[in-house]
Amino acid sequence: xxxxxxxxxxxxxxxxxxxxxxxxxxxxxxxxxxxxxxxxxxxxxxxxxxxxxxxxxxxxxxxxxxxxxxxxxxxxxxxxxxxxxxxxxxxxxxxxxxxxxxxxxxxxxxxxxxxxxxxxxxxxxxxxxxxxxxxxxxxxxxxxxxxxxxxxxxxxxxxxxxxxxxxxxxxxxxxxxxxxxxxxxxxxxxxxxxxxxxxxxxxxxxxxxxxxxxxxxxxxxxxxxxxxxxxxxxxxxxxxxxxxxxxxxxxxxxxxxxxxxxxxxxxxxxxxxxxxxxxxxxxxxxxxxxxxxxxxxxxxxxxxxxxxxxxxxxxxxxxxxxxxxxxxxxxxxxxxxxxxxxxxx
Amino acid sequence: xxxxxxxxxxxxxxxxxxxxxxxxxxxxxxxxxxxxxxxxxxxxxxxxxxxxxxxxxxxxxxxxxxxxxxxxxxxxxxxxxxxxxxxxxxxxxxxxxxxxxxxxxxxxxxxxxxxxxxxxxxxxxxxxxxxxxxxxxxxxxxxxxxxxxxxxxxxxxxxxxxxxxxxxxxxxxxxxxxxxxxxxxxxxxxxxxxxxxxxxxxxxxxxxxxxxxxxxxxxxxxxxxxxxxxxxxxxxxxxxxxxxxxxxxxxxxxxxxxxxxxxxxxxxxxxxxxxxxxxxxxxxxxxxxxxxxxxxxxxxxxxxxxxxxxxxxxxxxxxxxxxxxxxxxxxxxxxxxxxxxxxxxxxxxxxxxxxxxxxxxxxxxxxxxxxxxxxxxxxxxxxxxxxxxxxxxxxxxxxxxxxxxxxxxxxxxxxxxxxxxxxxxxxxxxxxxxxxx
Numbered sequence: 001x002x003x004x005x006x007x008x009x010x011x012x013x014x015x016x017x018x019x020x021x022x023x024x025x026x027x028x029x030x031x032x033x034x035x036x037x038x039x040x041x042x043x044x045x046x047x048x049x050x051x052x053x054x055x056x057x058x059x060x061x062x063x064x065x066x067x068x069x070x071x072x073x074x075x076x077x078x079x080x081x082x083x084x085x086x087x088x089x090x091x092x093x094x095x096x097x098x099x100x101x102x103x104x105x106x107x108x109x110x111x112x113x114x115x116x117x118x119x120x121x122x123x124x125x126x127x128x129x130x131x132x133x134x135x136x137x138x139x140x141x142x143x144x145x146x147x148x149x150x151x152x153x154x155x156x157x158x159x160x161x162x163x164x165x166x167x168x169x170x171x172x173x174x175x176x177x178x179x180x181x182x183x184x185x186x187x188x189x190x191x192x193x194x195x196x197x198x199x200x201x202x203x204x205x206x207x208x209x210x211x212x213x214x215x216x217x218x219x220x221x222x223x224x225x226x227x228x229x230x231x232x233x234x235x236x237x238x239x240x241x242x243x244x245x246x247x248x249x250x251x252x253x254x255x256x257x258x259x260x261x262x263x264x265x266x267x268x269x270x271x272x273x274x275x276x277x278x279x280x281x282x283x284x285x286x287x288x289x290x291x292x293x294x295x296x297x298x299x300x301x302x303x304x305x306x307x308x309x310x311x312x313x314x315x316x317x318x319x320x321x322x323x324x325x326x327x328x329x330x331x332x333x334x335x336x337x338x339x340x341x342x343x344x345x
Numbered sequence: 346x347x348x349x350x351x352x353x354x355x356x357x358x359x360x361x362x363x364x365x366x367x368x369x370x371x372x373x374x375x376x377x378x379x380x381x382x383x384x385x386x387x388x389x390x391x392x393x394x395x396x397x398x399x400x401x402x403x404x405x406x407x408x409x410x411x412x413x414x415x416x417x418x419x420x421x422x423x424x425x426x427x428x429x430x431x432x433x434x435x436x437x438x439x440x441x442x443x444x445x446x447x448x449x450x451x452x453x454x455x456x457x458x459x460x461x462x463x464x465x466x467x468x469x470x471x472x473x474x475x476x477x478x479x480x481x482x483x484x485x486x487x488x489x490x491x492x493x494x495x496x497x498x499x500x501x502x503x504x505x506x507x508x509x510x511x512x513x514x515x516x517x518x519x520x521x522x523x524x525x526x527x528x529x530x531x532x533x534x535x536x537x538x539x540x541x542x543x544x545x546x547x548x549x550x551x552x553x554x555x556x557x558x559x560x561x562x563x564x565x566x567x568x569x570x571x572x573x574x575x576x577x578x579x580x581x582x583x584x585x586x587x588x589x590x591x592x593x594x595x596x597x598x599x600x601x602x603x604x605x606x607x608x609x610x611x612x613x614x615x616x617x618x619x620x621x622x623x624x625x626x627x628x629x630x631x632x633x634x635x636x637x638x639x640x641x642x643x644x645x646x647x648x649x650x651x652x653x654x655x656x657x658x659x660x661x662x663x664x665x666x667x668x669x670x671x672x673x674x675x676x677x678x679x680x681x682x683x684x685x686x687x688x689x690x691x692x693x694x695x696x697x698x699x700x701x702x703x704x705x706x707x708x709x710x711x712x713x714x715x716x717x718x719x720x721x722x723x724x725x726x727x728x729x730x731x732x733x734x735x736x737x738x739x740x741x742x743x744x745x746x747x748x749x750x751x752x753x754x755x756x757x758x759x760x761x762x763x764x765x766x767x768x769x770x771x772x773x774x775x776x777x778x779x780x781x782x
Contacts, residue, residue: 015620015621015624018617018621019621019624019625022621022622022625026633026634026637027637029637029638138363142363142763142766142767142770143759143763145709145766146709146759146762146763146766147759147762148713148716148717148755148758148759148762149713149717150716150717150720150736151716151736151755151758151759154736154739154743154751154755155751155752155755157743158743158744158745158748158751161743162743162744162745163745279626282626282629283626283627283628283629286628286629286632286721287717287720287721290720290721301629301632302632302721305632305633305635305636305721305723306721306722306723308636310636310637313632313633313636314633316629316633317625317626317629317630317633320626320629321624321625321626324624324625324626325624328624
């Protein structure tokens with residue numbers, strides 16, 4: 001077990017290096033003319049003469065051979081210098097870190113309803129196999145699976161904001177924003193609902209939550225569909241296993257069979273999927289924050305891509321790739337911890 | 346697969362209501378895509394001279410012969426008059442360019458000639474500015490421009506000779522000849538003005554949505570006809586899904602089968618590359634590549650192909666590793682069949698089914714990704730008939746009374762994705778009952 005974890009940990013720097021190489025080479029596709037825009041404002045660059053541009057390229061080493069440039073870029077990146085973000089109007093790393101709390105807030109709030117609901121419903125659907133409830137869940141997941149997340153988000157916005165006026169876009173109302181900016185309110189984490197709890201301001205908490213429900217609903221529905229499918233399938237498989245029949249035969253109550261014997265083993269594949277799920281949350285956040293107009297990490301990336309702000313886009317890609325690698329590691333290790341069959345390898 | 350198995354598979358599909366729904370939806374979409382030019386005829390641009398020819402040809406008698414020839418020549422003059430006049434000058438510039446590259450002419454001479462041509466509006470002033478900024482890239486751009494103009498000149502000459510040929514044909518053949526020539530010239534006209542039926546034309550300059558009416562059946566969004574966009578969007582959907590899945594699956598099959606069959610160091614290298622690509626988040630990666638390459642549907646497809654081959658490669662590798670030691674492969678090896686032949690003739694046919702199923706299940710997701718990119722303004726160009734971009738027009742007009750600009754393209758997209766997912770799902774149920782979800 002320990003050798004497995006050590007082996008996986010040793011792989012991480014190599015993978016990170018490889019990822020950095022991929023991201024770097026993607027940037028190189030731009031060519032030196034466009035790469036300059038990662039360092040200065042393109043509007044300024046347009047008015048510059050060829051000589052000025054050349055001296056700039058010289059300064060940042062854009063005319064150097066590829067390996068030299070990669071080494072320079074890598075050392076800068078390790079120092080945390082990812083370039084200047086035009087969209088964020090600050091260095092890329094700061095721009096990402098400053099906006100991250102909004103995205104983490106959505107992810108945190110979405111996590112529990114998604115996992116809880118899908119496991120509960122998935123197990124129930126498998127236990128009541130081929131009943132009306134099961135068919136309903138099948139249809140529900142199929143539709144959810146085919147629903148593009150931004151379309152679902154727009155539908156939600158149209159209905160809950162346009163028709164009912166319940167959940168407005170944005171992160172907080174104007175009054176709430178003023179309170180948040182006032183001296184008696186301390187910002188600990190940057191996440192509105194969490195800060196509100198720490199400050200014991202329930203009005204702000206409810207205000208923040210009201211703006212959160214629609215994005216959470218959007219992200220959750222699609223993941224419900226996916227996780228439900230997997231829970232249901234694996235539960236159905238486990239329920240046919242011999243040891244479940246044995247448990248029934250020796251007179252264990254149906255409730256205990258399902259929850260103590262079957263569910264535990266059925267959830268193993270669900271753990272593997274949760275790795276993709278973390279990544280999916282990051283991706284979902286790009287769409288959801290654009291649709292619901294929330295100033296988080298996802299919107300920063302989307303805006304950067306729209307305005308051709310290469311340094312920010314590259315920074316985001318690197319950042320999410322690292323999260324993905326670490327997330328996959330955690331999932332694999334947990335998987336090995338839960339499932340004894342893996343440990344033998 | 347023998348006949349009996351096919352029969353059994355078909356029976357399973359017919360018995361399964363969701364599978365039937367998927368296939369019916371898919372067939373409807375295919376029909377709509379094929380009949381798109383009839384259901385929503387594109388508004389081909391009209392050229393007045395060619396229109397006159399068409400009218401004359403509609404009720405033709407020999408007295409109209411001179412008219413037709415006149416209008417053809419008129420078209421030639423109006424469209425190609427300038428290039429005919431400018432051509433000698435352009436050739437001179439081309440000469441000077443090649444001489445400059447051989448150092449036979451000084452830069453000043455080249456610059457002088459360019460500025461002279463620019464002052465007669467033969468070439469754009471832009472190239473003059475480029476020459477002062479960056480000579481090398483300016484030379485490249487100039488060459489490209491000259492060769493573009495040359496092609497136009499060639500086209501003009503071609504049309505001219507064709508018209509002369511028409512003048513000399515006998516009266517019996519005239520009508521037939523004139524009709525083909527008209528078709529020919531009209532085609533070249535469409536090409537010349539860069540008309541693309543996939544671009545939804547602007548029906549109004551006002552941005553606000555207009556509700557469905559008899560003229561615009563699904564309403565107007567962003568100044569464009571939604572009905573036209575939804576119908577032609579089916580074609581876009583198929584184009585994206587099928588092309589990306591085809592290319593990326595082929596790449597995956599190729600790399601996966603090499604890795605599995607040869608094993609050892611080849612396998613190790615290919616699988617590590619696969620790992621690296623797998624740790625790039627798909628949507629963000631596609632976003633980045635599209636941003637770098639620039640907007641356009643082809644760029645979106647390239648980015649999704651680059652990031653979409655890994656799962657297939659893994660799948661096929663696993664399958665081949667299983668079949669590699671089967672008796673028929675060993676037998677083929679023993680009688681001296683070459684490696685490639687064994688892979689293509691013996692192993693792939695036995696391992697490809699899961700890949701096909703997986704590919705059909707991926708199409709829906711790919712269409713969603715492309716639409717999401719368009720929605721973010723990164724995918725297809727402005728006005729392209731694509732469900733994602735129609736939806737992106739709605740962003741500033743989101744209110745209940747404008748439901749049609751959101752619901753109609755949205756539902757079209759959902760049904761399209763649903764159709765593919767249902768079909769993929771039922772294929773898997775039929776061929777791989779173990780995996781049934």
